[in-house]
Amino acid sequence: MAGDGYRLVIGNKNTSSWSLRPWLALKQAGIPFEEVGIDLRASDMKEKILAHSPAGKVPVLWAGDLMIWDSLAILEFLAERHADKDLWPADDDARAVARSAAAEMHSGFQALREHCPMKILASEPKDDLLGPVEADIRRVVSLWTDCRARFGAQGPYLFSRFSIADAMYAPVASRFRTYVPDLAAFGDDGTAAAYIDTLFAMPEIADWIDGARSEGKAAG
Known part of the structure; x- marks a missing residue:
């Protein structure tokens, strides 16, 4: 097939x-x-x-x-x-790290998920975040920065080319845009912010957002 x-x-x-x-x-x-x-x-x-x-x-x-x-x-x-x-990186080391990052997203970050649910159309910056949420944000920022430093020299995604790892973290990028637009306080040297911009510059993400708006109009 x-x-x-x-x-x-x-x-x-x-x-x-x-x-x-x-x-x-x-x-x-x-x-x-x-x-x-x-x-x-x-x-x-x-x-x-x-x-x-x-x-x-x-x-x-x-x-x-x-x-x-x-x-x-x-x-x-x-x-x-x-x-x-090529939905996974071709390089063995990069692929192993990409799978680990995707699996960590799949099973972790419960505090971020619970307290900052995805609302891709919303802008609701939070002044106060619970400690476990802050810890999740710091971990994501650190993970993205490490992946970009080690494997991102040939392109703008976590492993240079778009991969499953990017698909897994796209909703997290949306959460950050909604609730934590400035990640500097969480250790971001600009890498995470640039990565979020990369994801939201994708035409596919623009199509998804257009679909969300259309659903909202239909519901209204």
């Missing part, structure tokens, strides 16, 4: 951070897919999701009659199925 028959089920574009991750990778790689949006605020949301996945969560990727129901699993599936798209 070369992408034909892919169907990606996602939630609201303003808030569904996990949906953004595989959507961004598919779009950036130019892999065709059908997009199915579910309003996570609707009273029948659960029933609509269950119609696509017994796990009851989004995103879900259908590849023909094969269902993949976790964001990182979807991204790994796409990397294996479309090796020509």
Whole structure:
């Protein structure tokens, strides 16, 4: 299969951070897919999701009659199925670090997720942040800075070229733009800010934001 028959089920574009991750990778790689949006605020949301996945969560990727129901699993599936798209770095060391960074995002940063949920259309700078949130922010800034220093000399992304690691951290960049627009107090020497600008300069991110605005108008 070369992408034909892919169907990606996602939630609201303003808030569904996990949906953004595989959507961004598919779009950036130019892999065709059908997009199915579910309003996570609707009273029948659960029933609509269950119609696509017994796990009851989004995103879900259908590849023909094969269902993949976790964001990182979807991204790994796409990397294996479309090796020509180079969704992981080619260099062994860079790939190992990229996988570690993606896995850390997948399993960590609970405080940041809980207290700074993705609102990609919003600007709500926070003056006071809980200690665990500040610790998460410092860790992300440090991680991005290290990846860029070690592997980013050939391009503007974490590992020079766009990779799954960038897809995993795009929603975090959105959180920072919404809640913590100035990262200098968290150890940023300008690297993290420049990286956020790189992500938000992507036409795919612009398309996602346009979709979030359209959903908001439809809901209003």
